[in-house]
Amino acid sequence: MSSVTLRLSVMMFLQFFIWGGWFVTLGTFLGNSLGATGSEIGMAFSTQSWGAIIAPFVVGLIADRYFNAERVLGVLHLIGALLMYQMYQAQNFGNFYPYVLGYMTAYMPTLALVNSVSFGQMQDPSKEFGKVRVWGTVGWIVAGLVISYGFSWDSTEAIAGGMLRNTFLLCSLVSLLMGLFSFTLPATPPKVAGESTGLREILGIDALSMLRERNFLIFFLSSILICIPLAFYYQNANPFLTDIGVENATGKMTIGQMSEVLFMLALPVFLNRFGIKITLLLGMFAWALRYVLFAYGNADSGVLLLLTGIALHGICYDFFFVSGQIYTNAKATEHSRSAAQGLITLATYGVGMLIGFAVAGQITDMYTQQDERIWASIWLFPAGFAFVVLVLFGFIFKTEKVSANA
Known part of the structure; x- marks a missing residue:
């Protein structure tokens, strides 16, 4: 495995470890620790959708035009680390929601950015990308195993004691690591002006x-x-x-x-x-x-x-x-x-x-x-x-x- 492939694989692992480390247990945490209703839990999960709607504009209007993709990736994860820490400290749903909305607005564009960084370093993405992307799935799996079998934060006693809150602290630290690590990734400059993504393409028109x-x-x-x-x-x-x-x-x-x-x-x-x-x-x-x-x-x-x-x-x-x-x-x-x-x-x-x-x-x-x-x-x-x-x-x-x- 080359140095570049190794770095891209670590990037994918961290990217999806973060997501799998808190998103899977979000509903359980909100219902048990913050006393959220079903509708409020739905609101929290829907921030993923709002992030997905906003993501094309962040990637298409910023990363594709003005800044290196790996630098935008790093900045967004550093912002995400701060927001994730605020989610860790929130004591009620009213305080929690603005931070999870802000976090998903920052996180969802990074899903496209890690792909952009990967494709930018590959000669034949159709053959090479799968070997890198699979480490994202491994990261998600490892996050679940760590939470369940490593820390047992999802056991009945731990949930009753509010231990699921620690998933946000863990993911905040990993987000900080990912943010710093992103600046060591190979340079992925924006498209040249002639190839810049237009608004029609961003919107899928x-x-x-x-x-x-x-x-x-x-x-x-x-x-x-x-x-x-x-x-x-x-x-x-x-x-x-x-x-x-x-x-x-x-x-x-x-x-x-x-x-x-x-x-x-x-x-x-x-x-x-x-x-x-x-x-x-x-x-x-x-x-x-x-x-x-x-x-x-x-x-x-x-x-x-x-x-x-x-x-x-x-x-x-x-x-x-x-x-x-x-x-x-x-x-x-x-x-x-x-x-x-x-x-x-x-x-x-x-x-x-x-x-x-x-x-x-x-x-x-x-x-x-x-x-x-x-x-x-x-x-x-x-x-x-x-x-x-x-x-x-x-x-x-x-x-x-x-x-x-x-």
């Missing part, structure tokens, strides 16, 4: 013409809708598992990231053998199935159902979202591919999940009685919603061939 095609429009709308059940997982999975007594819930949830790596390897086989429609339908079906498993699983005799539901994350994410990115890339013209990816990301992680977190908060409050959550009813809602999207997509979307190499 050049890709809007793709929506005139019936199949892509159906896929686009389905992507937004399927993000509604997706939001339930991010927001409620960890609180659910800890609430029903699953020990080391955060560590067990890393099974989802492990399966993500495995199913990523299987994705090209499915795409080439069964086509894009069947692959997307399998991804949607996995969302519906996992929530049914959550609805009827428990921490005792039904723990296998819960673990299976977590392990389905690889199919849920890879077979719909990653294959959807491949489909979008194949449908776009060479000139509009970046704009098309920006448009679909803005629609899913921006608009779709913004709606999803709001719905998840309302449904959670609806099925909460005297501080007791009726989890079976909460999970059956996204299961039914995902199944409806699945059926509609299956009937309306026409079969077409898309290469996994697109």
Whole structure:
């Protein structure tokens, strides 16, 4: 492994260690330590969507035009370290929310920046990027294992004692490290003036013409809708598992990231053998199935159902979202591919999940009685919603061939 590849791998590890180190247990912390309602927890998670909406402007209007990507990355993580420390100190939701909103506004653009820094150092990104990006997934997994099995901050006693607050302190320190480390990364200067990203590309306006095609429009709308059940997982999975007594819930949830790596390897086989429609339908079906498993699983005799539901994350994410990115890339013209990816990301992680977190908060409050959550009813809602999207997509979307190499 070369020195540059090693540094890029460390960058990816730290980038996703930070995210996995606090975001997974956020709902549990807010509900138990700050007494937040379901709607308030939804507000906190929706800051990810606001960050995703703002991110293209930060990257396209600043990093792509005026400053080196690694320097912008470093500054944003240093700002993030300060905001994360303020989240650690917050004693109520009213104080916590402005800091998490500010943090996600700073963090979400860094997801694109680490890619920009990586691509800027690679001769053949299609062959080299995967070997670097996989360390991000490893970082997320290690964060969960450290929290669960290293510090046991997500145990029943630790949660009752407010120990989950320490995840913010840990991630603040790692953010500080990441911020300083970013300035040692290889220089990634902005694009020259002639290649500068325009406002039309940032907003994905050049890709809007793709929506005139019936199949892509159906896929686009389905992507937004399927993000509604997706939001339930991010927001409620960890609180659910800890609430029903699953020990080391955060560590067990890393099974989802492990399966993500495995199913990523299987994705090209499915795409080439069964086509894009069947692959997307399998991804949607996995969302519906996992929530049914959550609805009827428990921490005792039904723990296998819960673990299976977590392990389905690889199919849920890879077979719909990653294959959807491949489909979008194949449908776009060479000139509009970046704009098309920006448009679909803005629609899913921006608009779709913004709606999803709001719905998840309302449904959670609806099925909460005297501080007791009726989890079976909460999970059956996204299961039914995902199944409806699945059926509609299956009937309306026409079969077409898309290469996994697109």
